[in-house]
Amino acid sequence: MSLDARVCVVGGGISGLSTMHHLLNDELTPFSPEDVLLLEAQDYLGGRIRTNRTSSKIGKTYDLGASWFHDSLTNTVLKQCIKDGTFNVKDDGRFTDKNAKVFHYDKEEAVDLNRLRGYSIISELEKYIEHYYFEDIGMEDMSLQEIVSKYVDEFEGSLTEEQKKYVIPYIRHMESWMGLHWSSISAKYSSIDFEGRDVFNLKGFDFLVKKLLRDIPQERLFMHQQVKRIKAGEKHGGRRIAVECASGFNVSCDYLVMTVPQGVLSLPSSHDYGIEWTPPLPLAVESAIRSVHFGKLGKCIFEFDNSWWDVEEDSFEILASVNGPDTKQESPSEQAHDHTVPQVFSSHTVVYNLSSNNFTESNKGGSLLILTSEPVTQYIESSPHLAWQFYKPALSKLCVPEASVTDPINVITSNWSQNPYIRGSYTALRVQDDPREIYLQLKREVPSSMPSYIRFAGEHTVLDGNGCVHGAFCSGQEEASWILQDINS
Template sequence: MAPRSTAQKRLLKEFQQLSKDPPPGIIAGPVSEDNLFTWECLVEGPSETPYENGVFPAILTFPKDYPLSPPVLKFDPPLLHPNIYADGTVCISILHPPGEDPNQYERPEERWSPVQSIEKILLSVMSMLAEPNPESGANIDAAIIGAGISGLKAAETLLSSPHISPEDVLVIEAQDHIGGRLKTSDSDQSKLGIRYDLGASWFHDSLNNTVLNDMINDGLLDLNDDVYFDDKDVQAYSSSGEVPIVDEKLNRVVEDIEKFIELYFHDSLNIPDLSLEDIVLKFFEKNEKFLTGIQKQYCGRMMRYLELWFGICWDKISGKYAIMDHQGRNLLNKKGYGFLVENIARKISESSILLNSPVKRIVRNNKEESKRVRIETTDGSKIYSDYLIVTVPHSILALDSSEGIVWEPKLPERMIDAFNSIHFGALGKVVFEFDTIFWDNSQDRFQILADDNQTNLSNKLTKLPPSFTYPAFLVNFSRVHNTNGGSLVILTQAPLTDYLESHPNQAWEYFAPMLQKLSIDPDAKKIPAPINTIVTDWTVNPYIRGSYSAMYTDDDPSDLIIQLSGEFENCGISEPYIRFAGEHTISDGAGCVHGAYNSGIREANWILSDDGLIDGSRIC
């Protein structure tokens, strides 16, 4: 046997001492006689702390020059604690290299020295668990606030560089799960075994959709089974019964209304904006002579389908930005976006994602540590980073400091103005499942028109409105998934979304008279009640507060993108190392999954470029 080194002799001696007289609540020793440089530890949680009654395993890894240099202690699995990195590594003074602190925070006698011992380390760790020191938080290279699709894609892109390790990146998420506004229900929530996307459901702009193309190229989508073009001409109903769309050429008139709106605002950028409701009225005033009575009766109400795009009512929707130029058809994602979230998350170490950690403060020019940014969470943790990507929804950014994130120093007024230059909608969903299918199952979708002459549509609802007050857009999931029972997914808009998400037990009462119109049995006086109801909760979730960006009358979508995209000089935040991502920060794909996804890639690549890393190569 080769003679033991100085480090091995020291470690063996300390093990013998710990075995003879172990400190209370601690067990520690080498993994084997052949490997004295790796120790397994069990640390008992101190009483009267959140860790009480727990026993936490940890690994001590010693350098070959021990005791000249300190070991590394890592809890496995990691603990949630302000002085523990997301990967479980402990950050306390006694484990820091000997000598002067370059940040001038710790005194030399507080840091490691050869006279320290393993027993002192473990006792210090127990003390740390009992009395966290948020002033000495963990340090990382890049922090990402928000584990939605833009935040996850940013983290995955950063970690794809061979020079970036899981210890360098931390995704901080307020909720107890990842995905943000992408949320696929569990199959056990369904009586029919269907997993529903309660957030985004479609691959929009299918001719130019990065997410769709990436999933196809990675073999994650079976184009025969996982997607469906659900764009058969919609069948429409009103409170009077089926609407004669084909015979009365109603879709042709709707197309004329849309073209009229485009031409009206195309003449000059300075034309004052009008609500969608008002610009539709202008169309009828100018073109009434060309329209039949049936066309005048239905076509204006049919234009309210756009409420189920923006998540707001047509008396609020900007006429100028109501008509969108789509780059391809809309492809329904039958597999669910939860699969995309899970696939990206598998490429990110669990230790790089910190859940249940709402951010309360961001210090833009941190002075406490060598890192440039300090992030503080509501539990008192402090995280220090060189780069920060903020991916929280626009609805959270727009909150003032009393309700949302506190910025120190305050954000520039130009950014505050940009937050207020655009609004956000509340696009919700109601899912009804039935034992039987009582509607025409050959149809992909249904549109149920609201009654005419509705006023004050955007006012907050204090009670359930009469049926047919707001239009509904229904997707026939029985056809999409070929189920035995019936399944209808209904899109809702504010303020109906807000009310139903707060009162989900009233959803059937509102929609039952509307769905009655779909019945293919003319003698049926009453359609069957659902066997299961699922209602989204986006507006009651304090970390979401709605769906995505929406254009109110007189809103300007460009200003927010200019201030947050980082692509325009002398705009946005003055600290270039603080970046923003999300569907509200990008023009191509705004409000869509692929827009958020691309914005995450954009910001991660900016950091890699700024840090001297491009395509995995360091620039020298």
């Protein structure tokens, strides 16, 4: 089967859908539905927005992908949703920025970070890292783990033994932002600039997908269409591009908007899930696509009959060792760890208490959500049945004196690292990565021999909102605007 359209959007995640939506609903010169279509490899739309309303045994809704509106001061998607009434911060959201209750792997009681002046030490350490590369961005990159050792050595005289043991490892909460182990996180690009608080989305992020779908005719969304080959630069039935799918389905179009995840985009064309470009993408584009990595943030949710942890807390963190022997051994290479068995106390563990008074009013049962990072994500996502055995020693620390730890009645995990069409969570920077090239090339901020009618969108193509729903959403809108302008000029 073969179809013909002005614009073909590849990928039905939020950036692809927002591209389609904008093309079809532009105020001045919208496309007719027959002029645009979208190809999605999987059997659902939303990509890394994945709301699960069916697996819970205690009536809860879980987002297994994106679940926060980040940067709420400047997040235009959140602002638009508030404005059009589809999201109400007080009813539908929760600010999850209460300081976590912190435990340490070899300590029974909670760690009092404030008493230990922990927050200011962590701020200082972040500032130290910033300064280190600010003077000269050309300085050799190193891992977060390495630069932390450097700081501790240099400020030895200003840190107590207790602070070194119980405060310094807290910096590893970055693992849960990047989905990487701190031995691979790029120190140079580890600083995160927050633009306001984070709003946890309680109603399920699929509300945003559904909102877009209301204005996109379903028949223009083609499911189960894995793109295998893209031919550009010759006439294909009067069009400039031919898109070939694994199913045999073909599309001829004048504009292509590629929104597949960077984890797929960076695959070699010979890979089962890779895409072959004819002619090949310019070398600078190819290399830019590979100048970042794809993080492995995952989620693991345990449901229990009752809450045996402190229900006043929003979140818990369990500190790993700084220089423990297993940390060194664990240093994960990107290939190896699917088959190694990680240790729970070798990674930093962040746990959200979804039974917190802040999250929920009813408290039927209890549920804990863990953010997993590499190499734990691959282990848990490939073997959800081993998740409780893995996390029990860490989660047991959370048990309040008057209760006792019970086994979960349900385990729900994400599957991102195992999903061949996604391959992880979102772009993240390993040591020696560079976040600028991919943006410059894919958003065409530098001269390129790539034809202008090949466009890219997705979280990996932006600097503002990188890795976030709003970044992906806006990048799709931008490409749609560009095409509308190009076609009408």
